[in-house]
Amino acid sequence: MSAPTPLLLVGIHGHGRHHLRALHRLTGTGRVRLAGVCDPTPPAPGDDLEGHGLLPHFAGLEEALEATGARVTVIATPIHTHLPLARTALDHGSHILLEKPTTATLAEFDQLNAAAEAAGPSCQIGFQSLGSHALAAVRALVDSGTVGRVLGIGGAGTWKRTSHYYDRAPWAGQRRLNGHDVVDGALTNPFAHAVATALDLSRAAEEPVHDVELELFHAHPIQSDDTSCLRVRTPDGTPVTVAVTLCAPETTPPRLTVHGEHGRIDLDYTLDRVTVHRDGRPPRTTEHGRTPLLDNLLDHIEHGTPLLVPPTRTRAFMHVLEAVRTAPDPVAVPATRQRVRETPEGTHRVITGITDLVHRSARHLALFSELDPAWSPTALESHP
Incomplete structure (x- = not known):
């Protein structure tokens, strides 16, 4: 069996909790390893991160990517932060699952496309319904x-x-x-x-x-x-x-x-x-x-399966x-x-x-x- 793919979750509050819960299935099968979480606001004392327990926490994305070596980064953060965070992850060679909406403006959308094409790693957008x-x-x-x-x-x-x-x-x-x-x-x-x-x-x-x-x-x-x-x-x-x-x-x-x-x-x-x-x-x-979009992203990385979104x-x-x-x-x-x-x-x-x-x-x-x-x-x- 191949080693679990190291994954970093950016944004642990709000919709990030959904991702924490959903990750149990993939961590349980050994397909991914939740290498850490990134958020300017740390987990509250006693927060077990939806059952994942004590994990490395980072306030900044660059530090988190360098420390964890995350091959996949899930970004579940406010809309206006999508482009800069996605660029940072792509520049560090990490594939990304970026929550919807894609970006806050059409100009930023064009910049994201250009960044994804230039960087090499893949970018999947979190419109789950498009995996149905x-x-x-x-x-x-x-x-x-x-x-x-x-x-x-x-x-x-x-x-x-x-x-x-x-x-x-x-x-x-x-x-x-x-x-x-x-x-x-x-x-x-x-x-x-x-x-x-x-x-x-x-x-x-x-x-x-x-x-x-x-x-x-x-x-x-x-x-x-x-x-x-x-x-x-x-x-x-x-x-x-x-x-x-x-x-x-x-x-x-x-x-x-x-x-x-x-x-x-x-x-x-x-x-x-x-x-x-x-x-x-x-x-x-x-x-x-329905095909979960993170599963599809992993299939794309490992086997070349076309991205759904x-x-x-x-x-x-x-x-x-x-x-x-x-x-x-x-x-x-x-x-x-x-x-x-x-x-x-x-x-x-x-x-x-x-x-x-x-x-x-x-x-x-x-x-x-x-x-x-x-x-x-x-x-x-x-x-x-």
Whole structure:
């Protein structure tokens, strides 16, 4: 057996905890060795790092890479730190799994691509949904003409996030922080998978996206959007829409729908579940597996297996992020359109009627303002 691959985790708080838990499977089989962790904030006294126990901790990435000799670096840090940390790891010869979104700007995305090409080590982007085998199943259904000609793809996401979600870190819910672009909005971070997966299903994931239509709103007292919709068109003119909110009464699984002339295909991308609805026939549901992106990166390093999510597969998503970054500030949802209550998890803000509006957007491939003129950003600003 070959020696375990030394791995360094950068970012041990927030989403880094997910990576710590997930690493048990690979450390348990001896495929990787968690050589250390890196974070400016050290583990709290008594923190066993999700069962990994006492590990070398480093405040700086260069020191960590030199001390551990990490062949793989997992970067789970704030969005605006992605590019400099990725460059450092690549320059030290370490392959990287970089959490989504890829970078904070389109210019940084181009710089990351150039750095990855120049350095040699591989870069995988952490859009886990793009490792789902359900995507190939949906494409096969489309290619076989199961629902006829594709009319469009609609996405809907309704989640509940309280004020604690935004209190967890200084960058949460920010467009900019200390002079740096962050772009931590609903479309670009929590529902980034919905956007990237919808674009991937449209087969335009690696293409530049132009003429992005956006409607951005916020109910929470934040800079960024917590409720939004977008529409883009693929090179052949097919519309792709995504409507989302973090101000729903409850959290439900997000869904992408491929609308066809003779039915539709629903993809519950967090569940890897595909349901086909055809005229005059009962729905048919199948469940699919998923390839973990770290496993795929290791296979790529060891056996030359193609990467599932190289940076180029996120190009269209990054064009959407850039449109969000450069768009006017999100419009505040008036208090008269909210229900607010205090919970043990923080302030819970529910926008009246938002769940129905989000699903109507996905069903009709329409922006909020096209479904209800009262949701025009201008109308909201003028008539609260």
